[in-house]
Amino acid sequence: MTEEQAKELLQKYLDQQASPQEQKKVEEWYTTLHTKNGIVPPYRKARIGAQMFAQLQVVMGNEPKTGRILKFLPFISVAAATFFMLTIGITIWKLNTKVSSENQLTIITGSKQQKRITLPDGSVVLLGPSAKLCYPKVFASNSRQLELKEGEAFFDISHQEKRPFTVRTSVGLNIKVLGTSFKVKSYEDSKQLEVAVVTGKVAVSNQKGNLGTLVKDESLTYDKNAGRAAIRKIKAPAFIEFAFDGTSLDQVIAKLGYVYSIKILLSDKSLGKLKTTASFSSKQSPEEILDIICSLHHLRFNASKNHKTFNIYR
Structure with missing residues (x-):
């Protein structure tokens, strides 16, 4: 890679226009020059492009524009050894840059950026700022696994009952679900990791075993240093919208079952083939939704005393 190409790449990084692969190259170059363990703390990511771009401009005889660079750094001291270090850095970068697996995708967001990602199975991830998510282009036939390396994601x-979904985190915690919606907040420079369930149920575990099972409107806070977890109720519950477009009643009740952690039975298996088109919110109670669905198909339902089991019949 020529110095001009390196300059262009760093400018793209600074403008948050670099692809995930290009961002990775810049950060690997940076860690080679500046860190011992090869890890870039999230609070320094926004400064990497500015610092390296300024150094490269000095090497090439270009004075950096203070208004642009000093936005990120109050002052950058460049010693005479900078040229030598950059030359070595570029060489190491070219020799050590690894090509990502053909089956693996990595999404990285900027410090003020959010992204909506649709996974291969149709699941949706809303990725927050300064986050890093790795997932396969195609999930395995019997499981779905991805890794949230940094940041916050919904x-x-x-x-998919036969393919459980697992989110792995950089601190060794795994969040396992079958079908639900939840939020994970995991920053490297934070002492805690948080999992909050909006609908359904999830199990959180580490190498020592299960730390807790969360249901709707519950959150788990994990203390990284102490290795302890605490479960509490969410003070301000979040809600999601979900819609059915010509969906079979079998699929509808399966979705509702996981959203509300309830069991819904059909008195006649043939009812499961009925098609439903409607939109709902998790703000609504399961009774309210079932009342609407049954009205659409001229059906009835009843509930158990604890309102955890429902039976639909003609």
């Missing part, structure tokens, strides 16, 4: 998971 997951709305497509229900």
Whole structure:
């Protein structure tokens, strides 16, 4: 790579226009020059492009524009050894840059950026700022696994009973679900990791075993240093919208079952083939939704005393 190409790449990084692969190259170059363990703390990511771009401009005889660079750094001291370090850095970068697996995708967001990602199974991830998510282009036939390496993400998971969904985190915690929506907040420079369930149920575990099972409107806070977890009720519950477009009643009740952690039975299996087109919100109670669905198909339903089991019949 020529110095001009390196300059162009760093400018793209600074403007948050670099692809995930290009961002990775810049950060690997940076860690080679500046860190011992090869890890870039999230609070320094926004400064990487500015610092390296300024150094490169000095090497090439270009004075950096102070208004642009000093926005990120109050002052950059460049010693005479900078040229030598950059030359070595570029060489190491070219020799050590690894090509990502053909089956693996990595999404990285900027410090003020958010992204909506649709996964191969139809699940949706809303990725917050300064986040990094790795997932396969195609999930395995018997499981769905991805890794949230950094940041905050909201997951709305497509229900597939035979393929459980697992979110792995950089601190060794795994969040396992079948079909639900939840939020994970995991920053490297934070002492805590948080999992909050909007609908459904998730199980959180580490290498020592299960830390807790969360249901709707519950959150788990994990203390990284102490290795302890605490579960509490969410003070301000979040809500999601979900819609059915010509969906079979079998699929509808499966979705509702995981959204509300309830069991819905059909008195006649043939009812499961009925098609439903309607939109709902998790603000609504399961009774309210079932009342609407049954009205559409001229059906009836009843509930158990604890309102955890429902039976639909003609």
